[in-house]
Amino acid sequence: MLCPQTGQWTDLQGLLTLRDSESMAHRASRSQTQQPQWRVAVTFTAGLAIALGTTPVNAQLIPDNSLGNESSVVRPGNSDATTDLIQGGAARGIHLFHSFQDFNIGAGQQVYFANPSGIEQIFSRVTGSTASQIEGLLGVAGPADLFLLNPQGILFGPNATLEIGGSFVGTTANAFEFSDGQRFGLSSSATSPTPLLTTTLKPGLQWGNGTSSGIGDTVASGAGSIRNLANLTVGQDLQLSAQNLDLQGQLQAGGDLTLQANEQLKVRDQVGAAFVAEAGEQLLLQGDRSLDIFALSHPNSQLGADGDLILRSGNSINGDAQFRSGGSFQVQQLDQSPGPFNSPKDPVIRAGGDVSFTDYQGSSLHVLAGGQVTADTITILGAAIGAVAEDFLQETVAQSDGTVVDIDGSARPTLDIRAGVSPTALGNALGTSGDSSGFGTAPVDSTSAT
Numbered sequence: 333m334l335c336p337q338t339g340q341w342t343d344l345q346g347l348l349t350l351r352d353s354e355s356m357a358h359r360a361s362r363s364q365t366q367q368p369q370w371r372v373a374v375t376f377t378a379g380l381a382i383a384l385g386t387t388p389v390n391a392q393l394i395p396d397n398s399l400g401n402e403s404s405v406v407r408p409g410n411s412d413a414t415t416d417l418i419q420g421g422a423a424r425g426i427h428l429f430h431s432f433q434d435f436n437i438g439a440g441q442q443v444y445f446a447n448p449s450g451i452e453q454i455f456s457r458v459t460g461s462t463a464s465q466i467e468g469l470l471g472v473a474g475p476a477d478l479f480l481l482n483p484q485g486i487l488f489g490p491n492a493t494l495e496i497g498g499s500f501v502g503t504t505a506n507a508f509e510f511s512d513g514q515r516f517g518l519s520s521s522a523t524s525p526t527p528l529l530t531t532t533l534k535p536g537l538q539w540g541n542g543t544s545s546g547i548g549d550t551v552a553s554g555a556g557s558i559r560n561l562a563n564l565t566v567g568q569d570l571q572l573s574a575q576n577l578d579l580q581g582q583l584q585a586g587g588d589l590t591l592q593a594n595e596q597l598k599v600r601d602q603v604g605a606a607f608v609a610e611a612g613e614q615l616l617l618q619g620d621r622s623l624d625i626f627a628l629s630h631p632n633s634q635l636g637a638d639g640d641l642i643l644r645s646g647n648s649i650n651g652d653a654q655f656r657s658g659g660s661f662q663v664q665q666l667d668q669s670p671g672p673f674n675s676p677k678d679p680v681i682r683a684g685g686d687v688s689f690t691d692y693q694g695s696s697l698h699v700l701a702g703g704q705v706t707a708d709t710i711t712i713l714g715a716a717i718g719a720v721a722e723d724f725l726q727e728t729v730a731q732s733d734g735t736v737v738d739i740d741g742s743a744r745p746t747l748d749i750r751a752g753v754s755p756t757a758l759g760n761a762l763g764t765s766g767d768s769s770g771f772g773t774a775p776v777d778s779t780s781a782t
Contacts, residue, residue, distance in 0.1 A: 392436040393418065393443065396459050404430040404456075415442040417473065426452040428476070429516060433460045435482065439467040439491055447474025452498075455508060455516055458482035463556060471495030477568070481505050483518055485556030485574070490581070492562035499568040499587065504556030504575060569613075577619070582608040589615045589637070596622040597645075599635075599653070606630040611637040615657075618644040620666060627653040628677050641683070648691075649673040655681045660703070663689035670706070682758050696746035700753045712745040 393416060395404040402422035409415030421430040428451045435458045437443050445454050454476050458464055463485030470492070472478050477499040480486065486502050494500055507517020558574040563582040570585035577593040580600055589611035591597060597619030601607035607627040609615060615637035617623060623645040627633040634654045635641065641657035643649050644664040651673045655661060661683040665671040675694035681687060686703035693711040 392434050392438075394432060394434040394460075395420075396431050396433040398431045398459065399429065402429075404432065409442070409444075414440055415444070417444050417446055419446045421454075423448065423451060426450060428454045430454065430456040432456065432458050434458065434462065435464045435480070437466045437468040437470055437492075439489070441468035442471070443469065444471045444473045444495075445476075445478060447472055447476045451476050453477045453479065455479045456481065457517060458484070459518060460484070463487060465489065466492045466562075469493045469495055472498065477501075479503070479508065481508065481517060483556050486558045488558075488560045488562040488564060488581075490561040492564070494564050494566055497567040499570065500564075500566045501571045501573070502558060503571075503573040504558065505573070579609075580605065580607055582606070582610075584608065584610045586612040588613045588639075590618075591616065592618045594620050596624065598622075599625040599627055601627040601630045601633040603629050606632040606634075608633065609635045611639065611641075613637065613639040614642070614659075615640070616642045616644065618642075619649075620646050622647060623649045623651075625649070625651045625653050626677075640685070643673065644668070645671065651675055651679050652677040653679060655679065655683075657681075657683040657685070659683070660685040661687045661701070684755060684758060696748070698746075698748040700750045700758055702753055702755060702758060703751065705749050705751045707749075710747060712747050714745055 393406045395406065397403060399422050403420060404418055405420035407417045407419055409417050418430060421428045423429075428448065430445070435456070445456070447454070451474070454472065456479065458481065461484060464480070464482045465487045467489040468491065470478075470480075471494065475498050478496055479501045481503050483504050483506050485504055488502075505517060507515040509515045509517075556574060557576040557578065558572050559578040560572070560583065561581050563584075564570065565582075565584040567586045569587040569590070570583060571588075571590040571592070572579075572583075573590070573592040575593065576595045577591055577597045578600075579591065579598065580602070583589060583591070589609060591609070597617055599607055599609075599617070607630070609617070615635065617625070617635070623643060625635070625643075627635065634656060636656035638658040640659040640662065641655060642662045642664055643651060644666065646666045649663060649671065651663075652675050661681050663671045663673045670688050670690045672691035672693075673689055674692070675697070678695045678698070680698045682700045684702040686706065687699055687701040688706040690708045691710070692707065693713065695714050696712060697710065699705055
């Protein structure tokens with residue numbers, strides 16, 4: 333493999349191992365003095381969503397000429413042409429910029445961005461007219477964060493993987509816009525290399541929400557969609573932002589996991605394939621017009637966060653899933669005030685902190701909170717159907733006054749709300765009936781209602 337520092341081919345896996353070690357040391361020192369240095373929020377423009385298929389592709393990495401003498405360079409990595417290293421680009425301080433006409437990775441292909449010394453964030457845009465299909469491995473040969481922008485859309489196929497020790501952002505934005513007003517994207521002011529080459533990019537950028545908050549930087553976005561069928565894991569933050577998000581597979585982040593759609597965010601699992609969204613810190617799912625979650629077909633499907641778990645939409649949320657939060661669980665409207673949600677099946681919510689929503693309508697509801705539970709109108713339409721511990725709870729609960737209540741969300745319409753639950757009783761997200769590793773034995777300070 334080609335070493336980006338020496339220009340000589342070497343063992344890329346060894347290089348990645350070395351860079352990962354450097355990354356952990358670098359980020360550990362940085363985390364002691366700084367908050368996370370970026371947050372992408374997306375402001376979309378009107379347009380037609382792009383349908384993303386699953387047609388097989390070969391590795392197709394075609395740089396454009398928009399960066400002049402600093403264009404990206406794709407170097408083959410081995411004799412059978414299964415590995416490519418992306419070099420070149422326009423370096424500005426701790427930032428490196430790449431620009432491509434087409435960006436596709438075929439099944440079995442491995443594509444790494446070189447990470448020159450001093451570079452902490454790599455921005456890559458796609459200026460062509462087709463969506464990107466990622467069917468193989470996309471990685472960074474070092475600790476830098478990677479931003480991939482294609483307004484036409486991005487597909488992560490079932491065999492796609494990420495090898496990124498830092499953070500990853502995939503978006504259908506038209507441009508990244510920085511705090512000094514400079515843009516890197518597809519608008520007339522963003523495609524010319526002149527603004528890029530003269531701008532002074534500030535370290536530690538905070539990405540705002542593109543509205544009137546007046547903080548941070550924004551991303552103006554196009555109308556493409558992102559579809560995920562893969563198991564994607566990154567060491568730090570992971571964000572997918574698009575006009576529409578169609579999510580299956582598994583998404584795991586060591587830091588924050590942010591899934592944001594201007595139109596619809598749809599989550600689905602399958603009988604033979606779990607959907608998992610796991611965040612080491614905060615998990616946010618936002619569908620501005622529609623947030624539709626159904627992940628009860630597989631026993632291992634779950635949405636979980638060690639920090640807060642937030643569901644956000646401008647309309648009532650459909651939430652059929654197992655939810656687990658080490659912090660709070662919040663259902664929000666777009667202004668971040670509490671919002672309503674529905675569940676035709678039987679959601680189970682476990683939170684180490686508070687749980688808050690306004691109205692609920694659906695089948696039996698189970699809420700276990702380490703803090704308090706705040707809700708308005710709750711309408712239980714019927715008993716749950718499905719499998720115990722997957723679609724509903726079935727256990728015996730001792731109330732604070734010593735009264736014993738049998739909880740069975742499938743036997744009858746059930747409203748089961750418990751506040752002040754101890755962490756040991758909350759258990760894991762897939763605790764089974766009567767299993768002490770879950771929450772089969774409820775604490776005496778809990779309350780229940782049926």
